[in-house]
Amino acid sequence: MGYYLSVLTFTSITVVAITSIYVITGLAGLFSLGQAAFMAVGAYTSGILITRLSMPFLPAVVFGIAAGMLAAFLVGIPTLKLRRDYIALVTFGFGEAIIAILNNTANVTGGAMGLVGITPYTTTPVAVGIAVLAVVLARNFKYSRFGRQCIAVKNDEVAAASMGVNVAGIKMMAFLFGSALTALAGTLYASYTTYVEPGLFVWTLSAEWIIIVFFGGVNSLTGAVVAAVLLGTLPEILRATAEWRIAIYSVLVLLIINFRPSGIFGEYELPLWRSIARRFRRAG
């Protein structure tokens, strides 16, 4: 039973992280190859506050999210006004810089040995609850004015700008919102495993998240969440193939990109969500 609960908890944390990638990549069309580093920022900020200052869980999570958003703001300011390539290239550098900082500040972060002894506040219900909350938030964001502006910007920046969309502004909003979710996933992770180390947050993790989002369908939140649950849980169950896991996903995504670029779910969203959205729109 304990094993299944732990799988459920890890899957929930993955769902939060994937939701953040859905917002950044799926909605705004930005590629962040250092998103795992924002998870590290959240995890370490909350972890340090809990271990060194014995702060309770909730304020530590808030500070973790705030630190993640601050980092995203600093990275976003020079890059989001430019072509999309810049954010991908610069976030990659950000990831390397964060890992270098973590490795070289051993007296605060534990360095390469990792930060140990974080109080295990994250229980399974907390993780599942926050995952549901994150998905609902992302769904509301998608159907809001800002979400539609994001999609317009993703499809054609110039056309969106000529329709009066503040392109750099809406990209910044999506990047901040997404990074807040990533940092939240980090705080949950730190307080579940009670241990974090810099090697967990390398760029390949960011790339795997992007691969998972495209597996489900880059235009479908439902697809992203289903892919997160499926691809996040399967390796736990199929231990024997763990080594080949990423290679198999990569081949599948290459096939999908070539033959069904909209992903498995295409534009599909759960009908329940759409009807709720319609009700909201009528009310508003």
Add this chain to the structure above:
Amino acid sequence: MYFLQQILNGLSLGAVYSLIAVGFALVFNILKFSNFSQGGLITVCAYIGFMITRTFGLGLGATLALTALAGGVIALLVERVAFRRLRRKNSPLIYYFVSSITMGILLENLITIYFSSNFYAFPRFFARSTVRFGPFFMATTDLAMLGISLSSLLILMIVLYRTTFGTAIRALSMDMNAARLMGINVNFAIAGTFFLVGVFAGLGGVFLGINYTLYPQLGKLIVKGFVASVVGGLGNILGAVVGAILLGLLEVILVGVPGIGSGLSPVVVFVILLVFLIVRPQGIAGIIVKEKV
């Protein structure tokens, strides 16, 4: 004296970075997307070079030549699998991004599976480890890297600016459709460009493998190429070379600064990169790439 010595070391490091940056700039120049598969390609090439020296006991020159050839062939495969179909269907840029990221992860994973996460090291290629020029010393491998990198860059420039094939590549980078209408075989020219990219990945991979130890995540050093390209101006090949040399010099200087050392130098480089982007986003070369309407 110490300063001049450091400049010499920085130049040789920068020359290796420029091999990475040029491979990246070549693809960006033509297809207008950031090719993240290059990191995986460099990793694969580093291991191929290692296998070649270990099985055949060849010297540096022969190893480089064979690895460059192998890199070129793999790059052709990458182009065929990851980008050819996207190009034919006129897919939006984000699919090129995903395809290249996925390809890079796939290559890196295949290396991890085959070699596991062990560390390997290249054998020593030269009997004498340093060469002396008057008051200066230089590691023989560093000198070889500097010489080979600079001459291969020179050859690339000659190919780009003095041959029909180079003219075709430059025409493609300006306007693919117009180039096609002028009778340029687009598929052939793009495949040729990827072959060049693979050759540079082969050279860069072996040099990085010699400089650092061999491990499956070696490809993350592609970040040096990214920084160099952003500083030089995205897609500008000469700018990428200049950016890479500057980065090499900066890193060598930073290692000597107390309190920074090699550990924190990525942080300083990153901060400088952010400031540089605010001040001069178009890069040294001064061409700002906007998406065409």
